[in-house]
Amino acid sequence: MLRNLMNTTLAAGFAVMATVAYAENYPTPVPLNEGAQAPIDAIAPKNEKFRIAYMPPATEFNYYIAIGEGIKAVAAEAGVEVFMLAPQSGADINGQMGMIQDVLTQDVDAIIFGTHDEFAAAPLIKKAVDSGIAVLMINSDIPNFPTPIHGVVGYSQRSGTHNIADWAIENYGDKPLKVGIIEGQPGYHSTERVGGFLDGIEGNENFEVVVSIDGKWNVEGGNTAGMDILQSHPDLDMVFAANDYMIIGASFAAKALGRSDIVLLGNDGDTSGLEEIAAGNITATVNTSPFLMGKAAMHATVDALNGTYPGGWIETPTSIEDKDGAISVLQEPTKLFPQPSKEY
Incomplete structure (x- = not known):
């Protein structure tokens, strides 16, 4: 398992770090299971200006759009190109597989992906890794994806x-x-x-x-x-x-x-x-702070393309929010996407 996979004291500590700075200065990644880590030195960017595909399971969930907004924010800072491609429904596994296959023909340098069916995605993800594309999984903590990947970014589910x-x-x-x-x-x-x-x-x-x-x-x-x-x-x-x-x-x-x-x-x-x-x-x-998760994932992806990310799992923060806590979070709309429907 991940080194004491999902250590609850880590989760509690990282909750305090749920800031924009956290996403830029992510903690030292935890190694994946033996055999699950794809070699970082085999990543081979094709473009002078990095081109990155963000491929969540679906567009029907604002949660994945929020992650995408964090990704886009860092892409703008880093001067890299990013585009999102996903089926409308999270149940459309075949649709997502077709999109991944299509992206493999588009000379991308990296793929940030999430999926509801890791076994269906694994053969295509293997093709991506084998072709020198940097591949990071988002919104997960899986220590042993069915085929080696370069990194995982997400909270301890x-x-x-x-x-x-x-x-x-x-x-x-x-x-x-x-x-x-x-x-x-x-x-x-x-x-x-x-x-x-x-x-x-x-x-x-x-x-x-x-x-x-x-x-x-x-x-x-x-x-x-x-x-x-x-x-x-x-x-x-x-x-x-x-x-x-x-x-x-x-x-x-x-x-x-x-x-x-x-x-x-x-x-x-x-x-x-x-x-x-x-x-x-x-x-x-x-x-689970999806906007900050997206920022952390994009920073790690750019680092992977530059050869400075060691691989492994980056844990992002969580907190339990009841009514008072939810209102406090909603009072910081710059960390949310979409924006709240009113001012709190």
């Missing part, structure tokens, strides 16, 4: 959701609770995020998970999943979802069913999720 489980125990753990879970589509991200929450409540006799279903990562899927689990388990006290979009969808279901009493927990720190928390419609989330 299992630690982040373990921390929100700890927060839930501290704030609601004094009485028995029935818990529902809304997973993402099967894959590393869902496994880690759901796994961290389950690890956090394991052994606590007041938390009983009674249902866990797929919410497809989006608001519509979260709404459908939320309606299903709340109707089939009307005694639910708490719902945890693996991202903010799904918990927003679940909050619509809870409102439609008149369930203002239910505790709703998310993960991401998307602007819309933070605003729903500030409005009292969602209880809390793991804030």
Whole structure:
């Protein structure tokens, strides 16, 4: 595993460092698993002005647009060219694979990518690495992508959701609770995020998970999943979802069913999720600072192209935000994308 993969003390420490300076002065990367690191000295830029493709899983999620804005900000500072290419839907795995294949013909120097299916992406990512393209994965902490890559930039997913489980125990753990879970589509991200929450409540006799279903990562899927689990388990006290979009969808279901009493927990720190928390419609989330993540990823990518990035995993900060915390984050709109809908 990563060196004590997801060390919770590191996660807590980095939360304090969630500043623009953090993205420019990222911590020393943690080595990937043996055999998972592609050699930095094999990177062979083709263009005098670096050309970089940002390839998130989907454009339907503002979260990935926020990461892209951080990437673009650093690209402008560094004088490099960056473009984004992604399918509209996060469920369109084939669409993303076709786009990666197309980018391999476009003389790019680097690819910053995220995917919901690492095994589908691996053969194409291998082609990129073998051709001298710098390849970094974003919004992840995977220590052993199925084929060697140059770097990984993202937060400790299992630690982040373990921390929100700890927060839930501290704030609601004094009485028995029935818990529902809304997973993402099967894959590393869902496994880690759901796994961290389950690890956090394991052994606590007041938390009983009674249902866990797929919410497809989006608001519509979260709404459908939320309606299903709340109707089939009307005694639910708490719902945890693996991202903010799904918990927003679940909050619509809870409102439609008149369930203002239910505790709703998310993960991401998307602007819309933070605003729903500030409005009292969602209880809390793991804030993962996507804009700063994008800045850190772009700095690392430029360093990789210049031969000064050693490879490995760069951990980016997280924090648990309830209503007061969400309002505080929303009061710093320069660190958010999209901008909040109003001034806080």
